[in-house]
Amino acid sequence: MSNPRFGMVIDTRKCVGCMDCVVACQTENDVPQGFCRDWIATEVRGTFPALTMEIRSERCNHCDNPPCVSCCPTGASHVEEFGRVVHVTANRCIGCKACLAACPYGARYVHPEGYVDKCTFCMHRVKEGKDPACVSVCPTHCMVFGDLDDPKSRVSELLRTRKWHVNLPEAGTRPRVYYLT
């Protein structure tokens, strides 16, 4: 089997914005209080009573063209071999925040211990055959995680059969978190 290219497909129609994904990530990954690696964005369009609303669970997009990697002076921000996931090596990070400025999604924060932290797609769980914590906790089953290069994967199937968009496609980052509409 070839090396997977992991991505996430999130059904905004099913998501209720309950923030369970946020709490699950915080406990799973010991995210310090006051910070988060994922969050909920709500977009309301229209005027009362003609309204629509999209709710999105957002996080690092693990972009195919990641500006946070190319700008990193130490190589701490890099693309992992397995899954082609964007990762930060904490002990190589000098906390210069270049990546915070480069990321158009605001996906990164400076950990109180001085290094930059963000979503890892829960690779420690994925390597054990589990879904990322946010995916496995979601009461609405709105998130699907898998290999975008495998045409038989659920994520590939959803992207073939449903309408979708990504966040800030104009940034040219080629993000790998997709939102079904």
Place this chain on the structure above:
Amino acid sequence: MEQLSRRRFLKITAGAFGAAAAATQVEPMLRAADAPKGTVVEIPTYCEMCFWRCGGIASVRDGKLWKFEGNPRDPQSRGRLCPRGTGAVGSHFDRDRLQKPLIRTGERGKEAWKAVTWDEAFTFIAERMSRIKAEHGPESIVMFNHGVGVRFLQHVLKSWGCTGFAGPSFAQCRGPRDVGFTLTYGMGLGSPEPTDIENTGCLTLIGSHLGENMHNSQVQEFAAAVERRIPIIVVDPRFSVAASKATHWLPIKPGTDLALILAWMHVIVAEGLYDRAFVEKHGHGFEKFALELKSSTPEWAAAETGIDAALIRTTAREMARHRPASLVHPGRRVNWNGDDAQRSRAIALLNALLGNWARKGGLFYSQGMKVAGFPLPKYPQSAKPAADNPNGERYPFADETVTTGLRETTLTGKPYPIKGWWVYSSNIVQALPNPAETLKAIQALDLLVVVDTLPSEIAGYADVVLPEAMFLERYDELLTGWGRQGWLSLRQPVVPPPGDQKPGWWMAKELAAKLGVPECMPFKDIEEYLAFRVEKSGLSWQELKKVGVIMGPKQPTTIEEGLEIEFPTPSGKVEFWSDQLAAKGFDPVPKYKAPPQAPDGFYRLVSGRAPVHTFSRTQTNPLLHDLMPENELWVNAATAAKLGVRGGQYVKLRNEDGVVSNRIRVKATQRIRPDTLYMVYGFGHENPMMKTAYRRGASAAQLNTRYVTDPLMGGTSIHGNFVTIVKEA
């Protein structure tokens, strides 16, 4: 039934326990604490972050509580907890938790305390209780409670002679609904509501904001229903999350829901869309009911509700087209306007027209599982009438104790004085309407004991505060769940409490000894009690401790599955016309009465829930606090512009009685009617010991001074108040 003597009983338990005791030597919690570094021990237990009681699995890493996840065996969580359940670990680490038993040293509400030992606390309580008993009788001590953990404390008080026990879950929540359904079908719906959202072909939600209230299994089925693209009809003055997923959103004027429901029934009856076979076979008084509906036309309802008559027709036809797999959700926190038992009865009747009783995709028939009891002594009998509702005179159709009835009796002393309150895990300052009345009633008391994990507002007024271990630190009574299939769920300790906190069962045993009724707790500890019940039921205690949840036998829950239905009403049928309501002088078919209009410059205040908080008891949980540290005041953007307030600005609210709220941040939004304001309730804590939540946001309960009491069953309204916005200087 054979009365067991204590001696005989001990012999039985000794026999039943021989095998189990040997295998119980290593407790899971101890194993977790002693495990080598880096190891994770998983212990199943059921959640108490809300009343849904989902089964979960807690992970302890290096002896420290790490995370809490859903138990895949459990029908409530189906392996996925809601944000409060996932965030439960935060309640264990909460810095604002009560640490030691406290006895008040100053005036009530002045927050002057001394820390005492458990023995001192119980000696103090028993002495005061005995004095009240000697002077007034044991019935003069009553209890307000919420949650499973109260089981043994309630049992000890009952064994000692107390008779008044009330949960806000009745008069301040689902009571009107259950009474409305009982009047119609002969039985209430209970919890969890048996709504077959999973199989329904059309879902109607009236004020029920699934997704913002995280009734876990219902939210899971709701999301699946959205994915199945079935028609969803949502009635809400606010563009709720559910409304944003709906096929039809009906932004109704608050207080007029009954007009809409009557009009829907009018259309369904007038156009002959109802389930004739069901009505003919099971209906009582349908002709008279149909006659009553004649004038409830969509055009009439449109003027009342603000919903277009054509949309009322369209949605009525839509829900009828899918019957019997068409479901009008009965709701849960339904005490809105003080006429809620009748509105709930109208919802029951609308469902009856759809013929969905015990049908796939409708309201299924909940099944439980039989679990053996532990033989306990009988409770003493009392000759006195119930304190809340003497001889049913106040609330003729109340079938549970009414909290506000107990409060009223405390204030009036009639039919007899109430001199002692026990309050278990229920912040009745916020749960009951008009806190000023609760605080006044407290002044009549000789004893107020509060058992809680947190220094809630009511704890601030207590004479004695007893700190309880939170649910991940204790055993509790078994959960025997009702649903599509009955189940048995265990709560067991995962980690020890961080301080001197104790579980409710332990307090009960100590209290029983002090009160001179030790025989009512005839077991060494709760494990002996639980293991007896489990083993006596033919199940394995060791297995239950390992897996957390055991399913009962599958029994039919729908007619499709072979269920035979019967209706234990006076007529033995579904009562479209209620003779018993008529006999007591009430409307035999629900009748609409227009709600009062807002005075100039005032707006209707409504409240609801957020997915990350439960009542007023999670605001200090560090994980949940981070997600929502305070509530917001939803104001329609046009209204905000007219009033000159901006989003993010702090304002206060003043109600018609001059009560001014704590400050609250404005959320200027298109998602609400221009005449309505909304906030999530449970915020604006006034006890400074709740450091994290103290005066963060505003309290909806505080502003609820003009509440209406449901004449049928004592439910108290929460949406009856008009408020005006006061800009901060």
